[in-house]
Amino acid sequence: MSGAALAVxxxxxxxLLAGGFVLGRRTARPERTSDVGTPVEHATFETLHTAxxxxxxxxxxxxxxxxxxxxxxxxxxxxxxALCLTDRERVLAWDGLGEHHGRHVMxxxxxxxxxxxxxxxxxxxxxLDCPLRWAVAxxxxxDHRVLGTLVAYAPRESAVLARAAGEVARWVxxxxxxxxxxxxxxxxIEAEIKALRAQISPHFIFxxxxxxxxxVRTDPERARELLLEFADFTRYSFRRHGDFTTxxxxxxxxxxxxxxxxxxxxxxxxxxxQVAPEVLPVAMPFLCLQPLVENAVKHGLEGAVTRSRxxxxxxxxxxxxxxxxxxxxVGMEPDRLRRILRGEGGASTxxxxxxxxxxxxxxxxxxxxxxxxxxxxxxxxITVRIPKYRAGVxxx
Amino acid sequence: MSQSYTVTAVTVVVLATVxxxxxxxxxxxxxSDFYVASRSVGPGLNAAAIxxxxxxxxxxxxxxxxxxxxxxxxxxxxxxxxxxYLVLLVxxxxxxxxxxxxxxxxxxxxxxxxxxxxxLVSVFVVGAGWLYLVPQLQGAGLTxxxxxGAPDWFGGVLVALVVVVAVAAGGMRSIxxxxxxxxWLKLTALLVPALFLxxxxxxxxxxxxxxxxxxxxxxxxxxPLYATYGLIVxxxxxxxxxxxxxxxxxxxxxxxxxxxxTVFVLALIGAFYLLPPVYxxxxxxYVAELPHGANADAxxxxxxxxxxxxxxxxxxxxxxxxxxxxxxxxxxxxLTMAVAGVLTQDVLPSRGVRHFRLATPLAMAVPLGGSLLVxxxxxxxxxxxxxxxxxxxxxxxxxxxxxxxxxxPPGAIAGLLLGGGLAFAATVITVSGTVRSGWxxxxxxxxxxxxxxxxxxxxxxxxxxxxxxxxxxxxxxxTRFHLPEALMPGARGGPGGAGGPTGTSGPTGSSGADSAGGxxxxxxxx
Numbered sequence: 001m002s003g004a005a006l007a008v009x010x011x012x013x014x015x016l017l018a019g020g021f022v023l024g025r026r027t028a029r030p031e032r033t034s035d036v037g038t039p040v041e042h043a044t045f046e047t048l049h050t051a052x053x054x055x056x057x058x059x060x061x062x063x064x065x066x067x068x069x070x071x072x073x074x075x076x077x078x079x080x081x082a083l084c085l086t087d088r089e090r091v092l093a094w095d096g097l098g099e100h101h102g103r104h105v106m107x108x109x110x111x112x113x114x115x116x117x118x119x120x121x122x123x124x125x126x127x128l129d130c131p132l133r134w135a136v137a138x139x140x141x142x143d144h145r146v147l148g149t150l151v152a153y154a155p156r157e158s159a160v161l162a163r164a165a166g167e168v169a170r171w172v173x174x175x176x177x178x179x180x181x182x183x184x185x186x187x188x189i190e191a192e193i194k195a196l197r198a199q200i201s202p203h204f205i206f207x208x209x210x211x212x213x214x215x216v217r218t219d220p221e222r223a224r225e226l227l228l229e230f231a232d233f234t235r236y237s238f239r240r241h242g243d244f245t246t247x248x249x250x251x252x253x254x255x256x257x258x259x260x261x262x263x264x265x266x267x268x269x270x271x272x273x274q275v276a277p278e279v280l281p282v283a284m285p286f287l288c289l290q291p292l293v294e295n296a297v298k299h300g301l302e303g304a305v306t307r308s309r310x311x312x313x314x315x316x317x318x319x320x321x322x323x324x325x326x327x328x329x330v331g332m333e334p335d336r337l338r339r340i341l342r343g344e345g346g347a348s349t350x351x352x353x354x355x356x357x358x359x360x361x362x363x364x365x366x367x368x369x370x371x372x373x374x375x376x377x378x379x380x381x382i383t384v385r386i387p388k389y390r391a392g393v394x395x396x
Numbered sequence: 397m398s399q400s401y402t403v404t405a406v407t408v409v410v411l412a413t414v415x416x417x418x419x420x421x422x423x424x425x426x427x428s429d430f431y432v433a434s435r436s437v438g439p440g441l442n443a444a445a446i447x448x449x450x451x452x453x454x455x456x457x458x459x460x461x462x463x464x465x466x467x468x469x470x471x472x473x474x475x476x477x478x479x480x481y482l483v484l485l486v487x488x489x490x491x492x493x494x495x496x497x498x499x500x501x502x503x504x505x506x507x508x509x510x511x512x513x514x515x516l517v518s519v520f521v522v523g524a525g526w527l528y529l530v531p532q533l534q535g536a537g538l539t540x541x542x543x544x545g546a547p548d549w550f551g552g553v554l555v556a557l558v559v560v561v562a563v564a565a566g567g568m569r570s571i572x573x574x575x576x577x578x579x580w581l582k583l584t585a586l587l588v589p590a591l592f593l594x595x596x597x598x599x600x601x602x603x604x605x606x607x608x609x610x611x612x613x614x615x616x617x618x619x620p621l622y623a624t625y626g627l628i629v630x631x632x633x634x635x636x637x638x639x640x641x642x643x644x645x646x647x648x649x650x651x652x653x654x655x656x657x658t659v660f661v662l663a664l665i666g667a668f669y670l671l672p673p674v675y676x677x678x679x680x681x682y683v684a685e686l687p688h689g690a691n692a693d694a695x696x697x698x699x700x701x702x703x704x705x706x707x708x709x710x711x712x713x714x715x716x717x718x719x720x721x722x723x724x725x726x727x728x729x730x731l732t733m734a735v736a737g738v739l740t741q742d743v744l745p746s747r748g749v750r751h752f753r754l755a756t757p758l759a760m761a762v763p764l765g766g767s768l769l770v771x772x773x774x775x776x777x778x779x780x781x782x783x784x785x786x787x788x789x790x791x792x793x794x795x796x797x798x799x800x801x802x803x804x805p806p807g808a809i810a811g812l813l814l815g816g817g818l819a820f821a822a823t824v825i826t827v828s829g830t831v832r833s834g835w836x837x838x839x840x841x842x843x844x845x846x847x848x849x850x851x852x853x854x855x856x857x858x859x860x861x862x863x864x865x866x867x868x869x870x871x872x873x874x875t876r877f878h879l880p881e882a883l884m885p886g887a888r889g890g891p892g893g894a895g896g897p898t899g900t901s902g903p904t905g906s907s908g909a910d911s912a913g914g915x916x917x918x919x920x921x922x
Contacts, residue, residue: 277441280647280649388646389506391509393496
């Protein structure tokens with residue numbers, strides 16, 4: 001009896017899980033309304049749905065692949081026999097009948113590429129059975145530049161199609177503009193990474209060299225060690241290859257950073273490190289923790305005459321590593337912190353925090369942003385969660 | 397009297413596990429040991445951790461029980477359990493580590509760039525993990541019943557509770573130290589009593605151990621040779637896909653260290669497996685009157701008291717019981733963490749923050765239910781089924797994924813479904829007990845002989861039929877798998893030029909270092 005019961009359990013368990021999975025997906029997704037509303041509303045829903053299907057490929061920019069994926073959706077949106085997407089030089093995708101027309105498309109749209117105005121033309125097809133007698137072309141513009149064209153074919157002239165093609169081309173243009181926006185955002189973040197790397201250097205280099213100088217006479221051996229730490233630290237920070245590193249390397253760099261800070265502040269700063277060794281190989285974005293430690297050092301020593309204590313812990317949490325950086329310094333008003341993380345904090349502080357937050361969100365998604373707990377005179381606790389694996393993230 | 401020793405020993409093991417797990421972090425308070433604390437785990441420590449997690453109830457109790465019942469033929473079990481690591485060492489260890497994958501679904505997604513394959517692998521990981529957890533919980537129930545007379549369900553529930561509480565409450569902050577500790581504990585718990593048992597045997601004038609089949613015990617299978625081959629294929633090829641083994645390799649800092657770790661694992665496990673056969677052989681002398689079936693698994697537990705007796709025997713018995721509990725706890729916690737990790741990442745619908753803690757009870761509930769429902773199967777046999785499923789699904793995926801460029805996502809799906817699915821179906825039919833004798837039973841009870849080739853063939857043929865679907869990043873992935881880290885080119889940001897916008901920044905920071913420095917006058921340390 002028990003054997004049969006187990007078999008039932010083994011079969012039912014995965015089935016139940018799969019059912020729950022599908023159900024969860026269904027409820028998480030907006031209702032697909034197939035039989036709600038009037039026919040007009042129904043048509044509107046259909047149109048919006050088709051448009052939403054065409055949008056994702058276009059968000060990757062105007063390439064052969066994105067054009068091929070989008071052209072199918074756009075053609076069903078317009079309800080034409082054939083639809084063609086071109087860039088400035090050639091046909092990117094042809095969907096529907098009569099692909100042989102593709103050879104002549106570029107001749108017809110040449111004027112449009114310069115003028116940027118919708119044009120209609122006869123296809124001039126020699127084949128009498130060919131249903132594609134007439135076409136309307138509309139420009140795809142981004143920032144007033146014509147990137148390409150959308151050409152819709154029909155059996156006869158149609159004012160409705162001309163109007164619709166123009167509107168669809170404008171909608172595609174908006175999607176392409178969004179793609180351009182995505183790209184510039186990526187470029188901005190890359191620029192910020194560069195800025196962050198450079199930002200460490202001037203003050204830190206100045207302060208460290210001054211601290212090392214003070215040891216040159218009294219303790220030459222220590223001065224030598226500090227200089228070597230300094231050399232290692234700068235080599236890591238100015239490294240030119242790769243966007244990712246491992247937690248072990250990042251902690252090592254923090255160790256060197258703290259050695260240099262201690263040379264300045266001596267006994268005023270005490271640091272505790274707790275590490276679960278299995279998270280050390282975790283790959284993570286380059287220079288994500290060092291700015292947080294720098295922040296903790298600054299806050300810990302700001303206005304404090306007594307000792308300051310910083311705790312850094314890196315712990316194992318299933319498929320993630322959890323890094324916590326805590327100081328017992330002056331803390332911060334939560335409102336001010338919120339402004340800094342929105343990028344409104346002014347230039348004075350927090351560029352580092354904001355930058356780290358944005359890079360983590362960009363690499364791992366919004367749920368992996370910084371979690372900061374703070375209050376005035378209550379110290380600051382920053383928690384970073386790093387997934388152990390994410391496609392495309394490989395430590396060097 | 398001996399009951400209280402046993403209870404004490406089990407309590408001590410449970411407490412020690414929780415304590416080492418919760419506080420076994422590396423802590424540094426001064427500059428000098430900061431570096432030591434942030435150093436990666438060495439091959440020795442990691443190998444002990446892998447061995448600790450791997451040596452389960454099947455190894456600790458099951459092997460001796462099988463040798464006791466069925467004689468030296470059963471020595472293939474320890475040989476197979478060990479040799480699996482040899483295959484893993486040769487084909488998988490270093491490339492798997494270099495892939496950067498933490499779990500098998502990670503590997504599948506990274507190599508084949510397909511969410512569908514990832515989901516399917518997740519389902520199999522959860523299934524194999526559950527199959528492996530059931531005998532652990534049953535072993536715990538058996539141990540406590542034999543030693544203290546507690547009801548059968550009590551041990552399993554106890555282990556499940558300890559594991560769920562420790563894992564879900566964040567108690568296992570550093571699982572490497574726990575598992576390494578468990579390995580040495582298990583080794584001690586078998587080695588020390590074994591030495592005393594051998595002394596006692598000497599004292600009795602070395603009675604000869606009859607290694608032939610005892611007449612009372614029916615032959616194990618109708619086709620023993622086939623069964624042996626089934627066992628060999630399953631254990632040799634199944635080890636590389638066990639979910640709790642794969643995640644431990646992530647701890648190694650690089651591919652070379654992963655390979656060295658595997659060599660150490662071979663040594664550590666090989667040393668351990670010398671001991672269970674000793675118990676099995678001596679069991680034939682001293683506990684020959686054991687009832688049949690699952691109770692043969694109790695031979696290891698009863699032997700010290702029967703052979704030595706008195707206070708010494710009771711103390712040694714308690715030590716063995718503690719070691720057995722370490723085996724249940726370490727394997728069960730490792731499996732639960734692996735299964736719960738996959739459940740949170742891939743199976744449960746994600747809404748906002750994912751709940752690892754909620755997944756832990758779920759990961760344990762199903763096998764606990766299974767262990768309470770089904771009984772009467774030797775633990776080594778039920779563990780063998782998990783090995784067979786793993787060998788038929790994950791082994792083709794790993795070996796072909798690492799060594800064959802032309803693997804495609806549809807091919808992987810076909811191989812997983814046919815190979816793994818058939819092995820899983822065979823397991824379910826065997827456990828349900830509908831087929832009990834003859835060739836059908838042998839084929840279903842030891843499916844690896846046919847299901848592994850089916851898995852490989854399906855993967856290869858379907859991949860060849862879908863040549864167009866070879867993932868675009870295959871060459872980049874292969875390079876990463878096989879090139880030693882030291883030789884990797886410096887810039888390797890994005891995944892092999894798959895069109896992602898992030899991977900395109902070649903000379904990041906090359907010009908920014910000196911020119912942008914002057915603009916940021918206010919940020920750094922004052």
